[in-house]
Amino acid sequence: MRPEDYLDPLQRWLETTSFATLRSPFQWTYFMLLASVALLIGLALLIWSADRFVHGAAAVAGHAGMPPLLIGMVVVGFGTSAPELVVSVLSAAQGNPGIALGNAYGSNIGNIGLILGVTALITPIAVHSNVLRKELPLLLAVTLLAAWQVHDGGIAPSESWLLLGVFGLVMGWSIWQGLRKTPDALGEETAEELRTHPIPLRNAIVWLLIGLVMLILSSRMLVWGAVEIATAFGVSDLVIGLTVVAIGTSLPELASSLIAVKRGEHDIALGNVLGSNLFNTLAVVGIAGVIGPMSAGPEIFQRDMLTMLGFTAILFVFGYGFRGPARINRFEGGTLVLAYAAYNAYLLTTQFSAH
Secondary structure (H helix, E strand, O other): HHHHHHHHHHHHHHOOOOOHHOOOHHHHHHHHHHHHHHHHHHHHHHHHHHHHHHHHHHHHHHHOOOHHHHHHHHHHHOOHHHHHHHHHHHHHHHOOOOHHHHHHHHHHHHHHHHHHHHHHHOEEEOOOOOOHHHHHHHHHHHHHHHHHHHOOOEOHHHHHHHHHHHHHHHHHHHHHHOOOOOOHHHHHHHHHHHHHHOOOOOHHHHHHHHHHHHHHHHHHHHHHHHHHHHHHHHHHHHHHHHHHHHHHHHHHHHHHHHHHHOOHHHHHHHHHHHHHHHHHHHHHHHHHHHHHHEOOOHHHHHHHHHHHHHHHHHHHHHHHOOOEEEEEEEEHHHHHHHHHHHHHHHHHHHHHHHH
């Protein structure tokens, strides 16, 4: 029996159970409680399983002899976006493109505004890695490509394949950078992390598999709960994706970034965000667009995409270090957090004022 066969009963129940089938106020209240519990449990399990998945994958890669810089750039940087990938793919497959796009773009905004902002407020982030400084203009270019794609109201299948093609090039560049013998701060910090927190190979494989299975289960619970709550309150699945789902799937990056700066591993903290945003923009949206049509209303470009582009441009200015050593200080971190709070307040205000 295939692993996905065990998920079919859950999937059938989720697909046939909704607020639309309820009649009495008691049923509505009970089902609202059920959807809220599913959303919260799904978020908690998603955070836990993502952490186990990334740690297991990084340890397995280390045992396989992968260079530390490559582990930091690819396994950790892209691996922290596993929740966004699973949630967006499931949402696209179930006909909820709003959650798929909102989750990817909202996570990018949250990674910069919330994750890096809060992290820099606690401890200013010093950027030593030359590789990460090269990733900053690359992320800005990729974000401009995404903005060009959604400005006409959707992402066509050919554009989704283009995103995946660019992702392949980025992966190739990352592997080339990771295999070079040139010393880099990100590689040194990743090597130190693997040395100080070793995981036996057998345990690493077990955590990798458990994390992957729980990612799928928790994502299904999260998507179902989010869609049902959005339906009950008349909130669009796009806004749910941009807020609740995006924040939830970004929490692994927040946890790993805070732990990294606490240990003085500033480049890992920034590398998590840059790798995650590249993966979200290219792979997550690309795969979701190949699975199903990705329509994008004018508000996605005018409001969400321009916000994401603005945050990315600000991060480029803050993190590149034009006038000396690159550093994101507390004032800049506070600016990012306030801008993120203002964006979410605008989202919710305009959503509820429309009803």
